[in-house]
Amino acid sequence: MGYIVGTDRGQASLLPARIEDYVAGDAPVRVIDAFVDGLDVEALGFGRAAPAATGRPGYDPRDLLKLYVWGYFNEVRSSRRLERACWRDVEAMWLLRQLAPDFKTIADFRRDNGPAIVGACRAFVLVCRDAGLFSARLVALDGSKFRAAASAQKIMGRQEIGREAARLDATIAAYLAGLDAADATEPDDAPEAVEAALAALRARRTELDLMAARLDETDRTTLVDGEEDVRPMGAGRGPKPPSYNVQTAVDADTGLIVHHDVTDEPTDRRQLHPMARATKASLGRDALAVVADKGFDNGAHASACERDGIIACVPAQRSVNSQGDGTLFDRTAFTYEAASDSFACPAGRRLLRKQLQRRDRAVIYASPDCSGCALKPRCTTAARRLVTRHLDEEALNRMDARATPQMMRARRCAVEHPFGTLKRMTAGGRFLTRNLKGTRTEMALSVLAYNILRATNISQAAA
Incomplete structure (x- = not known):
């Protein structure tokens, strides 16, 4: 008994099969096609939403959006791989009606239509709603x-910027010295390669200065070279x-x-x-x-x-009293009374409002006097006990209880x-x-x- 045999590749067909027959009726690619066709691409802000009256015709932004959504759906994100898919994947051929844009056109579409693509994502949420x-x-x-x-090797702090800047300064000085020597021996022969390299070094030196200034402006300790937002x-x-x-x-x-x-x-x-x-x-x-x-x-x-x-x-993430090896009274042992804006300690004494910390949105309460308290060894090792209360304490408690x-x-x-x-x-x-x-x-x-x-x-x- 032989094997199952496929169709002869050279066999001519009087009625060739339609590409429509290769895509199942319930395939998700049909959902992508119907959804994108229903979008108002001009209202969303896609470029070339209306065809130009003159010049070479461009691609419909709907077709390029369909290709990208299908690609991400099938884990194909690279513009070059999407270009290849247009030639060899039946679903992509069906979706774009056998159009095959080049990778540069595909990549430019994603680069130039970011806000509009975000709007298309939100539009599908509205459809589902x-x-x-x-x-x-x-x-x-x-x-x-x-x-x-960006690579982890591109992370740069002040020390890394300073070291590279010093290295560049030394290299630039060496190039300048070489140019002076060349001018002295051959004044009419300009070393163009050296000039180009020197311009590149100076441009990089300017980039380092901008990175150092950005560290000062943003109060950050590190930046990623080549991708400043990350x-x-x-x-x-x-x-x-x-x-x-x-x-x-x-x-x-x-x-x-x-x-x-x-x-x-x-x-x-x-x-x-x-x-x-x-x-x-x-x-x-x-x-x-x-x-x-x-x-x-x-x-x-x-x-x-x-x-x-x-x-x-x-x-809610609550801090604990770590003094005394964790054996001292926690803040939960103190009862807050809103009428007097004070805390009652386990011994019945009052902790009064002492200081407002605006940055942390917290108020510090302190006991006026803890001397003579029988519970002080179990409460604090300091002269008096302090308790912190958040300005949004009640909202935090309700959120935590839920x-x-x-x-x-x-x-x-x-x-x-x-x-x-x-x-x-x-x-x-x-x-x-x-x-x-x-x-x-x-x-x-x-x-x-x-x-x-x-x-x-x-x-x-x-x-």
């Missing part, structure tokens, strides 16, 4: 680090690679990403209120419940969320899976483009591809 896919009973927030295109960040004890902090707000019931952002903030502490407020606006709700881990704990943001009708569920174990389990189940999928789509969480403008464009394409995948799965499961 209007279709009733969002229950929005609970939204989970989280942040994750994505590696930048910061070294991450977890663990080793050196921190250049990365961006990607924030997502995920609908806990459907797993769809309602809102996202790419920031250069190394932590999540200042992301709770802006992410929750933007999510609430995207959903068009009067009230919203959000849950996040303790990395989002922020008293000022807790109060701001309450003012905006956002119910935040975030565990962060029940059930809420935190719901957060984990909702927000971890989307990040896993996004990192798989982006080669383990690595950007190809540079700076916030480029990375925000890339993340918008990734989130749009993820949401299309998720919405397709939800629709197929419901059918």
Whole structure:
């Protein structure tokens, strides 16, 4: 018995098969095609949204957007690989109707239409909202680090800038001395190669001066050469690679990403209120419940969320009394009385308001006199006991009380899976483009591809 035999490659066909027949009726690429065709690309701000009256015809921005969304959906992000896919992938051929733009055209489209691509990602969220896919009973927030295109070897501090500047100064001086010697021997023969090298060295020296000035302006300790928006960040004890902090707000019931952002903030502490407020606006709700881990704990943001009708569920990070090997009274042993704006200690004495720390948004309370107190050995080793209270203490307590174990389990189940999928789509969480403008464009394409995948799965499961 022989093997299954395919069609003869040289066999002529009277009625050749349509490319339409190679794409399944429920393939996600059809969703990409229908969604992009329905976009108002001119209102979103895409370049060449209307064809020019003169000159060589260009590509429809819808076709290039379809190609990019399909590429990120299938983990093909490089413009050169997308160019090759237009010639050899049946889905790409079907999607672009056998158009094959070159890689430069593809790359320029992503570079020049960043805000419009972000707008297209938000437009799909609105489509899902209007279709009733969002229950929005609970939204989970989280942040994750994505590696930048820049290498860790490009991280430079003041010492590295100073060393390279000194090395360049010595090289420039050597080149100038060589030019003087050349002028003395052959005054009519200008060493053009030396002049070009000298110009390059001077340009690099200017870049170093600008980097040093930026360190002074931003009060930072390091910069990444070639990608000024990125910061070294991450977890663990080793050196921190250049990365961006990607924030997502995920609908806990459907797993769809309602809102996202790419920031250069190394932590999540200042992301709770802006992410929750933007999510609430995207959903068009009067009230919203959000849950996040303790990395989002922020008293000022807790109060701001309450003012905006956002119910935040975030565990509060409380400091503990580490003096006396941790055996002394913790701050929880002291009772605050709002009427007198003072604390009552376990011995019944009063701690009065002493100092306001505006930067930390906290008030320090101190006991006027702890002498003669029988509980002092169990309270403090100092002359008198101090207790700190946050200006947003009540809002923090309410936010912490709502962060029940059930809420935190719901957060984990909702927000971890989307990040896993996004990192798989982006080669383990690595950007190809540079700076916030480029990375925000890339993340918008990734989130749009993820949401299309998720919405397709939800629709197929419901059918």
